[in-house]
Amino acid sequence: MVTYRRRIIDDTLDELQPDLRALSIHGPKGVGKTATAMQRAASVIDLSLPAQREIVTADPAILTRLPGPVLVDEWQRLSEVWDHVRHAVDAGSPPGHFLLAGSSAPRGAVVHSGAGRIVPMRMRPLSLAERGIETPTVGLAELLAGNRDVGGTTKLRLADYVEEIVASGFPAIRGLPARVRRAELDGYLDNVVQREFPEQGYPVRRPAVLRAWLGAYAAATSTTTAYSKILDAATGGLANKPAKQTTLAYRDALSSLWLLDAIPPWIPSHNHLDRLGQSSKHHLADPALAARLLGLDAAALLRAEQGSTSLSEGTILGALFEHLAALSIHTYAEAAEALVGHLRTRNNDHEVDLVVQRADGKVLAMEIKLADRVEDADAKHLRWLRDRVGNDLIDAAVIYAGEHAYRRQDGVAVIPLALLGP
Known part of the structure; x- marks a missing residue:
């Protein structure tokens, strides 16, 4: 049993x-x-x-x-x-x-x-804290409460996070051998296209186009790419492209199946900021689905990080790490009765990956960095936001793939993703 x-x-x-x-x-x-x-x-x-x-x-x-x-x-x-x-x-x-x-x-x-x-x-796929791979030392609820104590050390490194990306947060899949996992994830996606869509009342006349659209959406992970561009990327070689309303139906069906987990734009409760972007950031339900749609396994993602000439692999690894972080932080935030959004100015000169908002409107700002060290440049958008919103910013943190949790001289917390919990 x-x-x-x-x-x-x-x-x-x-x-x-x-x-x-x-x-x-x-x-x-x-x-x-x-x-x-x-x-x-x-x-x-x-x-x-x-x-x-x-x-x-x-x-x-x-x-x-x-x-x-x-x-x-x-x-x-x-x-x-x-x-x-x-x-x-x-x-x-x-x-x-x-x-x-x-x-x-x-x-x-x-x-x-x-x-x-x-x-x-x-209910989402397993967060990192629920996977039992590390014992968190920093609680999101404590950060939201204004507790500034940050500490702890983890042995998890880049290869471990890559494994967690491709292993998935689906409990029945993640413990399987790698090849079996890939087959299960392929079967999961096939079931979505061939069975779940029709059961939801969305007949799929061209399954290959839907799979291509899903792949294009996966390639847009952690971005605010317009749906029109996702459609263009999915159907670049087709003379008879599906109508816009068809791909909007794809989005609606995937949303109704809870297979999209987009991060909405953060709207401040006070008039601190103007000219903010209004687009959501694209995420599927689990980063493993995105990796599978793109044909990227752990070895391919690690090759990219170690100097592969494939730009697409290199950029998608950082996006998938952010996706893994967002999946976990969504779960922790909901337990703390908080909302998750993202911030991007319309001219793209400032961006904060995740903004966690308490019921009173005060926020915790987070940057997600796939790196084993944090430089001054990694915290610049957090410092900018602190200057703009003042006391409405409870705290700011860079979530990264390094070893130690600590607080920088500028007050920004630095926390390994594996050490962050509810």
Whole structure:
């Protein structure tokens, strides 16, 4: 029997789930939603099974008669279940009774938002802290609280981070041998194109074009490249290019499957800054998917870092390291009830990779650098932001691939990615 490893979201669920009448855990397939929900369910309805769909269709009231908490897994396979749960909440179901797990409803399904009745929580692939490869010494929640103590040492180096990029944060995939992992990731992507898109109501007439678009999107990882340019990159050799609305449908379908995890632009709560960019930064759900779409394994990424003449490999490694950092920091920030954005001025003269914002509008600014040392130039945008927003900046940090966590003379923290935790 496989032993369950607690996730960061479990702490939030421990605090909230007993008092919430209905709670939804959503995210891409394979991140562990069912395993986590099963830890706290007394009854389980699995709507991926036709027989159980028939039972619920014939008798929706079974949802309220079963002992709770009741886990409704793969709820989107019978999307009217969402409304059954909403009505049960309105009718006075007891606290902690409903857990829903799955992705969003298929295109065209009429589903109430659930606002005020069903509380949503997003689950992502494993963050670095959840992978058990290092013990974090710096907590994001502590930084957000103004704790300036930074310290610790890690033995993880560039090759270890590259391995974590390609291994993926999908629990059932990351522990497999490298070749098997690659086959599983290819199968995951094939399933998205051939099965998940049609099930979501987006028939794919030209699968090769969709795969090319996904590859172009992966090449734009950690950038704000316009969707029109992604389409051009994907279809450069095609005389009969898909219409713009077709590729926007790709984006919408991938978003509904939680396979896009873009970072929105940060909008300051006070009028400190003007002329900020309004484009989101592109990320897939997991950097391993991006690496696989680009045909880059650990050896290829390390060759690039060690002097390969392939510019594309060299630039994508830094982008994938930033993606790995963003995946982890998203998870830590949500546990701390904070939001994650990015900052870029419209003329591109200033950029801050990640801005983590507390509910009161104060922020923690982070630069992500694929390097084993931090120079003055690496902190210049953080110092610029500090000068502009003043006391609204709680702290600033460079997240890097080096050995030690410390604080620079200019006050900027320097933290190895592996030592940052929730």
